[in-house]
Amino acid sequence: MAPSTAEKQEHSDKERASHILRLPLDATRVDREPHSYERWMVAKLMRMAGSPPICFRLWNGDVIPPESGEARFTLYLADPKALYSLVANPNLAFGDLYSAGRLQVEGDLAELLETLYRSVHAARQKWPRWLDTLWRNHNPRATGIPEAKENIQHHYDLGNAFYQLWLDHAEMQYTCAYYEQPDLSLEQAQLAKLEHVCRKLRLKPGMTVVEAGCGWGGLARYMARQYGVRVHSYNISREQLAYARERAREQGLDHLITYVEDDYRNIEGQYDAFVSVGMLEHVGKDNYAALSELIKRCLNPEGIALLHSIGRNRPMLMNAWIEKRIFPGAYPPSIGEFMGICEHGDFSVLDVENLRLHYAQTLTHWMARFTENEDKVTDMYDAHFTRAWRMYLAGSIAAFRAGSLQLFQVVFTHGDNNLLPQNRGDLYTTPAAPGEA
Template sequence: MAKDFQKNKGTSLNIPPRGGGAYTAELAPSRARVSSLYRWLARKLLDLLGNPPISLVLWNAEEITTSDQSLVARVHIHDNEVLHQLLINPALHFGDLYSVGRIKIEGDLAEFLKTVYSAIARSPKYIKLKIAQTRLFYRPSQNRLLNSRENIHHHYDIGNDFYELWLDREALQYTCAYFPSPDLTIEEAQRAKMDYICRKLGLKPGDRVVEAGCGWGGLARHMAKQYGAKVRSYNISRQQILYAREKAKADGLEGSVDYVEDDYRNIEGKYDVFVTIGMLEHVGRDNYRVLGDVIHRTLTSKGRGLIHSIGRNKPELMNAWIEKRIFPGAYPPTLREMMDVFEDHEFSVLDVENLRMHYAKTLGHWLERFNRNADLIEQKFDRAFMRAWRLYLAGSIAAFTTGSLQLFQISFTRGTNNNLPWTRAHLYESL
């Protein structure tokens, strides 16, 4: 992440090098004169965004708004080039401009983003621009074996100590938690998520489980310790695999949990259960049938499985800035697209649940902890890195809250497996 910012040194965005001192102090406002042209551009930008209840504060402190509603936030514009960049491609350029301090938000960042996301969803001009730019310029990464490793390394191998600052302290679960009660801590909600998944899978002692993409290994250890399963987990993030192996050894689970540093396409063996939590987003829609083939060859005749993934209600590519800076190669699928995993081999979908608001709440916990440790994160990397990740977390809260993103859990089994629960009572009896 920080390396990518460094690559852009010298561009019009003036993104600082990693660890450099360019932004140890706040940027001084531009002294350029504000002409009628820039006032017009500011109004055009607000109109493009659907006239949300925000104002643009120009570099001479002049404030411009096109809404008669109470303002949610003020957006401070550092210089006239910011307006040009935002009008050309707001989805791509806003993130970098915010990261380096050329845009500052006066007000709650997540609330500001919710307001803007809601407005642009109703703006015909913005939608038209987004469609045109997607067709002309946006080419998402292809998730082949080689660049899948590069994409995962970009995001997950930043350093385990970075994630320890803001994820749950018990298992470093970097996926949606489950809040059967809204006042749970993030640690309690992540444990509840793992138990909920195990109940959906009907997990029992002796079950052989294969996990595609294990994160820092928390679910595999939970399945082994609490349910007596034998788990093999595949992951291509070296940092995560090393961490997971150390934790399993410390917990005395070396005979029950096996962490394999390899791609999901190379999974071998036969298993009673297939599970993947937060990996489908990295598979790429062109590879869903490949994933289905892997599940087909590894599951037993009564095998069952669960896929937990960020998704969308209609097909849409990942935000251009998120794809470039945070999650290269990521794609949140629709339910219809996810069916490509199941249909070729006639898997039966047993249950579909959308935990969208649970993810918004999870992200709220993460952002709170991230903000408490913002100074440490800035010292470890730099200000641009810290602000970029703050924006990513706040923007994710806004995306789930406004319905732009969904969180799907799909449980499934072989189409010929009749050994099934009669009702859903087992999912909630332990809550």
């Protein structure tokens, strides 16, 4: 009997996930004594990482304590080769070994990573240049039109069922929420984010909006439903678009929304607003000038543009493991590079807001739901996949908490537009978040 469509889909999801995430080397448990130079390597590695409060437990049970003070976390290394990979390229190997089960963490994973990021951030100022070069992310993926399609499908086409396990149930938002109040639920905070974005765009009924990268289409539906605007939303993830269109039909919003399966570079027409939430990370530096020219072209003279993206305090390559295993081709711009997009188009930047800790909180909510559903995830894919995603979510919490990543919302207009809001008070007159449902 031929497998059903759903079964086929699940099979191909599994293949995609395991093809990309699995390490070529299998874990090979050994229990020989560690050599003295292996102990030296561990100590040296920890010194390069700024001597964080971490101890190592080696494959034979030997424990190497931190250089000073008490250990708050323990890293278990299952075999000598794991140690060698870690020394050769810690950025890449840490995630790979964790996913393979050959590096295990005792203690809270996100807290360990935050401690490590803070420690490494301070210590790397003193690294010799060759070490920085050796350990940096080599050969990140390109982001031309065909590569972008692969990059995006690698991640976003893992299956809607998977993302539904841990994203919010309101609008399937896979971007930073807005915790207007610290105790909001994930659903409330995601709706507050959508509302906050709409307010920044100063939407009015009848306006036209173009959206670059629409995920599962939640923002487009929110804008159409709450503000009565007409939206063109572009995306190259087929799975997401199928979901988006179905929801818009169900909600009777399809006369206001056109979901377009195409690259953002093919956007045509002119609109009262340009919005992109969580796509810029995938655009790549080489394409910033073209993106700027695109916005220039398709924004009405009095239109407002908003870009919402993960960013950095200063230019830095994407973490190698995230870029290779999770988000191929991803690059979060520094705030200066981000402003370069605006400068290129001679735009006037009206408003920049940094929601860094909101993303840490969003990810904490995602992680809690993911953790509850780990068994299901393992059933859908396998244990390797589950560990990789646990590492990715925990690492992201840590990166936003430690300040290695930022979340910028940038609002800008054409440089000669004088129809500007008097101030930003209108964003704050009523709560952006709905009451608890």
